[in-house]
Amino acid sequence: MFEQFVTHMFNGAIIGSAYGLMGVGLTLIFGLMNVVNFAHGELYMLGAFFVYSLVAILQVNYFLSILLGMGGVLVFGGIIERFTIKPIRNAPILMTALVTIGLSIFLKNTALVIWGGVPKKIPNPFPSASLKLGYVYVTQPRIFALLLTIGVVILLHYLIKKTKLGKAMRATFENKDAAALMGIRVDRIYLYTFAIGSVVAAMAGILLGTIYLVYPTMGELAVLKAFIIVIMGGMGNFVGAFFSGIILGISESLGAGFISTGYKDAVGFVIVILVLLFRPQGLFGE
Amino acid sequence: MKKLIVLSSIAFLFVIQTSFAQEPIRVGIIQPLTGSIALDGQAAVNGAKLAVEQINAKGGVLGRKIELVVEDGMCKPNETRAAAEKLIAKDKVPVFIGAFCSTASLAAKPVAMKYGIPMVNAISTSPKLLEDPIKYYFRMPPGERALAKASVKFFVDTNKVKTVCILAVNDDWGRNATKDFGDLFEESGVKILSKDLFSHGETDYLPFITKVKGVNPDAMFIVAEAQDGALLIKQMREQGLKKPTLATGAIVESHFIKLAGADSEGIYGGAEWAPGIQDPLNVAFVKDYMIRYPQLGTPGKYPAAGYDAVIIIADAVKRAGGTDSEKLTKAIEQTKMDTLHGTNFRFDERHRGIAYVVVTRIKDGKVQVIRHVPAD
């Protein structure tokens, strides 16, 4: 029984860290920029497909493909921001929701047409044998994902808190007009934030695409969990999002393992409702 | 005078052309062509198309060519019903095939009943479909119980199984299969230690696997399609769960093996059809399919289902002497022919298909047919 519990906790934490990465990307876009980006899951999906195409079809090295794939989504995210988000920056939330839902449908189905509905494996250099630590098994891609996630969270935290760009971002999101008056290129800040958020989503997609499979609808459930994590973490809090991801992962794991498997996805939905009711600033928010 | 000659020659040509261009026999087919099951729906249509091409190449049926009218039902009840209405009211099809998912087929069935147009269901397996009224409805697959009867005892005896854990996709098919196969396991003296369900599209199976490892069964039974099944099997093996495994679902599809890779080795399966069946009709089908669709690889059970639906309908049209719906329905009822799914294929009094089923095992990355027996 204890063995089961520990295994659930461990597995939940590992998968939770990947959730955390998805949440971190959305923290930038939803938490800071307040854009309800329903297309976030598709940015995640595109990252995975770009890397798949590079590695499986063009035979590019796996790690190089990751960099190139991220670069591709960086550009893509920038284009999306410029043409579809910027025009409605000040419009009511309904508009952003509709536009991003439209984008989501468009990207999902176009991906289906381009790459087909058959799920794909991303060929990777990690050995398939799993490592045994005590009585838990873990595979190398998962460790790689965990390390990368931690790295990204630290990097972003440093970016926001310590760099000039980060300061400009914080200023812009606190008071756009004041920031503009201070000479900050507000348009640029929005563009960069969205692009960085997209890239982080893409990285999550690449890592999870490596661990699991790549298919056009992979972003659907991912985006919902990402929203839940951003809210749990306290909008705009990266470290909060990371730990919320882990909490969600563990909760789902324990819920599915000990209570009921059919309702596994409901765990996250119930959590977000409870958080919003009793602690709307998030578990880690101020 | 000249005008008269020109006019009459045009009229003559017209008459000649129309007397040769006979009305084609329109056969409707509703499958999910978009959405997450698009690939399998498309596969079924591919199989149907192959049959249509082969029949037309031999002169068609009663001198008329078959024309396949394809509609996208998306496996959604509303869309499928609209597609059925369109096929019947607008395209005036005398018969149609559809609709892959049992839920969608359930929505199309009343439309067939209302207009008196026979519906041949090639893939859905839900027992609810065989509830009254069934006059114009025909279900080709024999159902999960038949698959279970053929595969479970064999699996249990071969692997000396005393306890089993079941893991199934959380939809009607998964639940039915859990019940039918579960009953057969118990009849064979096996204790079912747990029954768990997962949502289609689930990626993280570790909680289930951990739970199963905790009770340490002799074997596993899995109900899943390719995508879910591949992830599940991969994670099972990664977590050290290497027990003998019986499965049903997409375990005869080549894309399952491609996805699961070496982890699919050794999995047993119960299915309606597999590409390794050694009778002339099947061997020819596999060969023709791979020539016609070289980029798709070995056909799985969905193309086979689509193919059989067409040849059954073509045969019925021939016996009915035309496309009158009442006569056609009667003719389908009296079907008795060799199909990919079995020699002497026919429909029982509940319009359920009486076919063969296969027990398979995956060896060296290929599906091997171990048993090929009549369903009952």
Add this chain to the structure above:
Amino acid sequence: MDCLKRLKLVHWVVILLAFAAPLFVKSGYLMHILIDTGFFIILVTGLNIVIGYTGALSLGQQAFLGIGGYTSALLMKNYHLSYLSCLTAAALLAGIAGLLIGAVCLRLRSHYFVIVTLAFALIMELVCINWVDLTGGPMGMPGIPSPTLYIPGLVNFTFQTKTHYYYLVLVMVFIGLYVTYRLIHSRIGRAFIAIRENEELAKSMGVNTFGYSLFAFVISSMYAGVAGSFQAHYLNLVTPDMFGFYSMITMLLMIAIGGKGTISGPILGAIIISMLPEFLRMAEMYRLSIFGFLLVIVTLYIPDGIIYKMMPISNALESWKVRLWRTLSSNS
């Protein structure tokens, strides 16, 4: 009924066509589309009260659709109640659900409101799929009886043909539109608009924004309940798909393209979107991509919806009619 005076020529033409439709529409398939459109009109008119008039983006309408559908189906199938009772129960239960869920969600700010309404709807979908004893599980429940009208001694009528269903939904549509009309042109409606334009200001002026928002939410959910009940007995089938997000996307498209914040907007949107798949059917696999693309383009470039582009035409027709009337009456 002063609303009749407000109707313009354009409206009368549409109403006339709507009532006369079965006379010249012979194709069962086209009738099905018209009935489907009617169903959606009820659904989005309700949703528009929340989205268009109080300005709150609810992504949970499909939950009430499902509740209405399943309630109506279960009552008729298991207890053989009359259709009217089932319909009323469906609306009531959906309304109660709207009350409970709305009370929770409406406390939250706009962004959170969006997500939490979605979360509730998704939970309901999972409950529907997993509570097999009640709902029949993933397969749903087939064999739902058709609606009947039974007045002892007078009428014993079962809705069977498409034409019957068409008129049934048409009556529901008109009742629904009339209720919405009365609501919007009342003090309550003005409160809704005040909340939409500037909630803080409304609150400071003493308007009970929470109460009115909740009221809008409940009314909207009752519309969905009615629509759900209709669909259950029209398709003779209920499935968990009713709780799915796909219908939500359709509803959003209809409101966005048609035009929120007016009564005619969603109707126009429903008609356009219902007919659209038929034109797009040829494009087969690109159909959904086109859907998504359209949604983006319309939101960016025609944010108020197509109904506003129609206004000049409608007004022109109206002034033409007035001039014609004057000429005719002055000639007598």
